[in-house]
Amino acid sequence: MTTKNLKQATFGGGCFWCTEAVFQEVNGVEKVVSGYSGGHVPGHPTYREICSGLTGHAEVVQVTFDAHIISYEEILVIFMTTHDPTTLNRQGADKGTQYRSVIFYHNEAQRVISETVVKRMQPYYESPIVTQIAPFDVFYEAEQEHQDFYKNNPDYGYCTFVINPKLAKLKQMHANKLK
Known part of the structure; x- marks a missing residue:
């Protein structure tokens, strides 16, 4: 029996x-929690507060994965190919710093891997990658209604029009990494 080698990634x-819906499909991912990170306002922010754009927090996921099954580098490649890392403070119709593309590294090894992956991915995009790479500080879990959102609301309009195409792209590009 192999012991699990659990690690965390936050982005x-x-x-x-x-992002939660994408990583819930990836083999080796044990847990995905939606939340907030990277802000400058003390205390646990609420969804309403971060949506104001005034707290500095980004909507993030914290991914717990088994490094014996999938590496941090592979996790990052999936991350970089299932969202648009070239739009500053925006993903589709979602605008504001809370929607920025960001990798919060947990240690020096993750920082180096993050920088390497971003550089390696740049030739695949016409515009410059603007993904921020920053040290991880603190993670605040989002409210319960934001956890497992896609699983609980697959017919919700946002899920149908925004998440389903991302999942289709995931299946097309990374079929060998899925559960």
Whole structure:
């Protein structure tokens, strides 16, 4: 029996509902939690507060994964190819710093891998990648209604028109990494 080698990755690629839905499909991912990180206002922010854009927090997911099954680098490649890392503070119709593309690294190894992956991915995009790479500080779990949003609301308009195409792209590009 192999012992699990659980690690964490924290990043934001626009609305956390999308990013959460993507990583819940990835083999080796044990848990995905939607939340907030990267802000400058003390205390646990609420969804309403971060949507104001005034707290500095980004909508993020915290992914717990088994590094024996999938590497941090592979996680980042999936992240970079399932959202648009070239739009500053925006993903589709979602606008504001809370929707920025950001990788919060948990240690020096993750920082180096993050920088390497972003550089390696740049030739695949016409515009410059604007994904922020920053040290992880604190993660605040989002309210319960934001957890497992796609699983609980697959027919919701946002899920149909925004998340379904991202999941189709995931299946097309990373079929060998899915559960």
